Amino acid sequence: MLKFVKNHMETIDGVANYPMISLLIFFVFFVLLGWWVLTATKEHIKEMGELPLEDDNQQNKL
Template identity: 40%
Template sequence: MYKNVLQAIDGIEIYPLISFTIFFVFFLGLIVYVVLMDKKYVQVMSGIACEDETEETTIDGLRQ
């Protein structure tokens, strides 16, 4: 039943292409963001879980 309804809609074939394009661009952008991310920032963020809760750490890795 649904197959017949969707076939009757004019221009319906463009929606899967739009969806795929959005999906592809999002993940491509995410990969570019991760590759270009500042390595020092990643090191600081990875060490936050191991630190004492009373200490505050800035993005530069310096304690306040």
């Protein structure tokens, strides 16, 4: 089975580019995520952190 996969992968043109593209997507995602974390306001982070608790409180009141 592994021999079949290896032989099949060798027939694909430009197959060596896929790992580099995957690494680039991974890197860009985490750079953007880091930028968002560093620029997010504390009020927004606090509001998002309290969302799960607010749903429980609203259900108890009903």
